[in-house]
Amino acid sequence: MTHEDELPTSRIADLCLASIEHRWLIRNLLSSETVGFIGAHPKHGKTWLGLDFAVSTASASPCLGHFAVDDPGPALVYLAEDALPIVRERVAGIVAHRGLDLERLDLHVITAPSLRLDLEADQARLATTIDRLRPKLLLLDPLVRLHACDENSSMEIAGILGFLRDLQRRHHVAIVLVHHLGKKARGQLGQGLRGSGDLHAWGDDNAYLTKKDGDILLTLEHRSAPPGDPIRLRLVADSDGAHAHLEVVNLNASPGGSSPPAANRPPLAEQILDVLSRTGQPVRRTALREQLRVNNTKLGDTLTDLESRKLVSHTDRGWALPQPAQLTFLQPDQPR
Numbered sequence: 001m002t003h004e005d006e007l008p009t010s011r012i013a014d015l016c017l018a019s020i021e022h023r024w025l026i027r028n029l030l031s032s033e034t035v036g037f038i039g040a041h042p043k044h045g046k047t048w049l050g051l052d053f054a055v056s057t058a059s060a061s062p063c064l065g066h067f068a069v070d071d072p073g074p075a076l077v078y079l080a081e082d083a084l085p086i087v088r089e090r091v092a093g094i095v096a097h098r099g100l101d102l103e104r105l106d107l108h109v110i111t112a113p114s115l116r117l118d119l120e121a122d123q124a125r126l127a128t129t130i131d132r133l134r135p136k137l138l139l140l141d142p143l144v145r146l147h148a149c150d151e152n153s154s155m156e157i158a159g160i161l162g163f164l165r166d167l168q169r170r171h172h173v174a175i176v177l178v179h180h181l182g183k184k185a186r187g188q189l190g191q192g193l194r195g196s197g198d199l200h201a202w203g204d205d206n207a208y209l210t211k212k213d214g215d216i217l218l219t220l221e222h223r224s225a226p227p228g229d230p231i232r233l234r235l236v237a238d239s240d241g242a243h244a245h246l247e248v249v250n251l252n253a254s255p256g257g258s259s260p261p262a263a264n265r266p267p268l269a270e271q272i273l274d275v276l277s278r279t280g281q282p283v284r285r286t287a288l289r290e291q292l293r294v295n296n297t298k299l300g301d302t303l304t305d306l307e308s309r310k311l312v313s314h315t316d317r318g319w320a321l322p323q324p325a326q327l328t329f330l331q332p333d334q335p336r
Contacts, residue, residue: 024070040209057137058107060278065290073136078110080145097243099284099318118147141178151195282318
């Protein structure tokens with residue numbers, strides 16, 4: 001018998017210590033290297049939320065205009081029910097609303113006509129694609145279109161969940177599945193996911209969308225962090241119907257205190273420079289105001305001051321760091 005016939009083991013003292021601080025991909029919404037669901041009934045905004053996750057991860061811009069991205073990088077999506085032009089239109093609307101450049105967005109779309117997670121050939125193709133792109137986030141929408149198994153059979157669905165968990169661990173990628181809630185109301189939303197109870201047990205970070213008083217209510221569930229309070233969302237668009245996106249309605253109810261009190265925030269000038277540095281491309285004033293949650297006049301005065309000191313420049317696509325982009329950090333004795 002050789003060591004190849006054994007399972008790998010380690011002395012307990014040799015195992016790495018877990019980080020004390022929770023590692024978020026999108027702060028308070030989605031952990032790094034996690035698996036989970038976006039669960040809801042039809043027409044409740046599941047795909048919009050998933051695409052918001054993807055755009056935010058790929059651009060380092062706050063998710064829903066409010067939640068910071070702590071671990072940005074490429075994103076990979078597969079939308080089985082939407083034609084490719086519709087996928088592009090949806091993403092372009094979110095991108096335009098945030099004042100980002102679609103051409104520079106590190107978001108990749110699987111264009112295959114079908115993807116079956118219960119077929120070894122498609123599993124291998126997906127793993128190879130992830131190995132090449134190294135995404136931080138994989139969005140698969142919806143689960144029901146990605147297999148031919150009986151979702152109520154734990155034996156059949158376990159193979160798919162096991163493959164995805166292995167994919168997450170091997171490639172250090174967060175995997176989000178979009179899935180439907182069943183028709184029967186349950187006390188715990190996770191138990192309402194359609195199919196086997198193994199689905200709910202599998203998820204580390206789950207997001208559930210329900211309707212209440214005309215708004216969309218986002219309820220979060222984390223295995224390793226407090227869930228926070230539900231968040232009210234609304235699907236909004238410009239007057240001509242363009243730039244559709246989800247918007248947070250109740251900013252004071254965001255989980256985990258994701259929007260710190262003004263007294264604890266850095267000076268506005270530093271916040272602006274930080275946003276422009278992380279985004280790496282021009283950001284329109286309206287998008288800055290939404291991300292930073294500041295008075296429009298104060299924002300304008302601060303931008304004018306930064307421009308006069310050549311720390312930012314105004315272009316036809318928005319505000320940006322000077323070219324070549326070299327961020328000048330404010331010193332304690334510099335005026336703010």
